[in-house]
């Protein structure tokens with residue numbers, strides 16, 4: 001009879017050796033988004049794909065942008081993106097987003113991402129930071145002046 005190969009263990013054994021950068025989530029702030037990545041979001045090593053994190057960051061950043069724009073926005077630029085530490089399947093990932101600056105039609109948002117290693121040490125690690133710019137758009141998908 002064919003043997004089923006063992007499932008990879010998530011997170012991988014060297015998780016314990018990941019240096020911690022913080023031990024607590026930002027005080028007095030609410031995350032725009034919290035989500036637990038699933039095995040389908042990871043590569044064979046158990047690390048979550050960068051593209052999955054980027055998609056969640058875009059969603060999280062759009063939340064304060066939509067609030068400021070009081071309506072629809074489109075992402076016009078990813079100004080910076082730093083993957084400082086890996087994210088693992090089963091981590092509780094929190095995305096903190098806040099408006100940094102606004103222009104005539106644009107809103108620039110910073111997003112900070114923290115992973116709580118739920119399946120091992122419970123340690124909290126700041127894994128990613130990014131800055132994105134959104135543009136308020138009208139029903140024709142054209143730039144719209146921000147409301148006061």
Ligand SMILES: CC(C)(COP(=O)(O)OP(=O)(O)OC[C@H]1O[C@@H](n2cnc3c(N)ncnc32)[C@H](O)[C@@H]1OP(=O)(O)O)[C@@H](O)C(=O)NCCC(=O)NCCS
Nearest residue numbers: 073074075076077102103104105106133135137141142143
């Ligand atoms: C977003 C979009 C409507 C903007 O239209 P546009 O004609 O390029 O707009 P403008 O050149 O007038 O620029 C609009 C604002 O974006 C800012 N902007 C444009 N390019 C930028 C860049 N690379 N980085 C930062 N800001 C930028 C401009 O400075 C301007 O801001 P301000 O009005 O506050 O001064 C258009 O580019 C678009 O539809 N892009 C595709 C969006 C998309 O599909 N995103 C992914 C899915 S949401």
